[in-house]
Amino acid sequence: MARTAAALHILVKHKELAEDIIKQLNKGAKFDVLAKKHSTCPSGKKGGSLGEFKKGQMVPPFDKVCFTGELITPHLVKTKFGWHVIKILYRT
Template sequence: MAKLACASHILVKTKDECEKIAGKLDQGENFSGLAKKFSTCPSAKKGGDLGEFRKGAMVPAFDKAVFANGSEDKKYLGPIKTKFGFHLIQVLYKD
């Protein structure tokens, strides 16, 4: 089981906004570009890049999604609701 992951995310306030951005991803738009444009997280400046983090370092719903089996094989995960808002998550790798 993976204990380390690297991921990027897009954080927005509403599920509706999150789903609209997911639609743009489904149409082939760039995750990093959409993060820079829409994400409310300070990581937006880096295209949503959160870098590497250990299992348990993120809030539970985010952590559960990232470390789920096969999460790294999906184009993106979400919408995932946390106390911060709604996330779209791109798992870059797990180790």
């Protein structure tokens, strides 16, 4: 069972924008460029990097995707903060 994960994310207010970002990523757009342009989270300035974090450290819907979702594939998650496009880099 994974205890830590590392992920990138882009936080936006509207689902439509999050879905558009995923389409751009699937066409080869760079995650860090889109994070710097669109993310409302301070991590956007760092290309969306959240670094490594422990299970249970993030809000539950975000945490669930990070510890069960497919690696590298962009995921769409809604939390109390807005819509997240999450790219899980690895789990340990």
